[in-house]
Amino acid sequence: MSETPVFDDSAKRQRYQLIVDTLYQDVYRYAYWLCKNGALAEDLVQETFLRAWRSLDSLQNDKAAKAWLFTILRRENARLYERYRPDIVDIEDQTIADSFDNEPDQRMDRKLLHDAIESLDKDYREPLLLQVVGGFSGKEIAEILDLNNNTVMTRLFRARGKLKHVFFPDGEPDETLDEPQYE
Numbered sequence: 001m002s003e004t005p006v007f008d009d010s011a012k013r014q015r016y017q018l019i020v021d022t023l024y025q026d027v028y029r030y031a032y033w034l035c036k037n038g039a040l041a042e043d044l045v046q047e048t049f050l051r052a053w054r055s056l057d058s059l060q061n062d063k064a065a066k067a068w069l070f071t072i073l074r075r076e077n078a079r080l081y082e083r084y085r086p087d088i089v090d091i092e093d094q095t096i097a098d099s100f101d102n103e104p105d106q107r108m109d110r111k112l113l114h115d116a117i118e119s120l121d122k123d124y125r126e127p128l129l130l131q132v133v134g135g136f137s138g139k140e141i142a143e144i145l146d147l148n149n150n151t152v153m154t155r156l157f158r159a160r161g162k163l164k165h166v167f168f169p170d171g172e173p174d175e176t177l178d179e180p181q182y183e
Helices: 009-035 038-054 062-083 104-119 122-132 138-145 149-167
Strands: none
Touching: 009 038, 009 062, 009 122, 038 062, 062 138, 104 122, 104 149, 122 138, 122 149, 138 149
């Protein structure tokens, strides 16, 4: 007879702290992409981790923690918009520190990419952000968004195609945006 492991408070705190330390930046980055506001992203992340703490015993595999937290975050973001509509903030003034040089042409490239991603329909933008920002596989994205894996892969392919069209309207090839080859 197998029983669910019971964690003492100290072990639970250590487990939780490890999850927070490991995944906080990823969760914040995704929250920021969702709401475009640093303070609101912080609030969403805090609420996400608070809910995670309360239901930590339901997380059976710590390797699934990132997807679990992103799902909680998406639900928290949806709850926020069910309750009220926050003030619109001009994201032009918002910056995220990058680990590489901040040369003007690099800033322009990031802005163009950011604007292009933002112009995508939500159905295409959300799986793309989960893949690019969250680092999730197609299967994991399907689970997070509660979609069929083939639907996710199609949306990712179309999102990259739409971005390719924005950056290469004359059809110039760029192999980094081409459809991935599956074995």
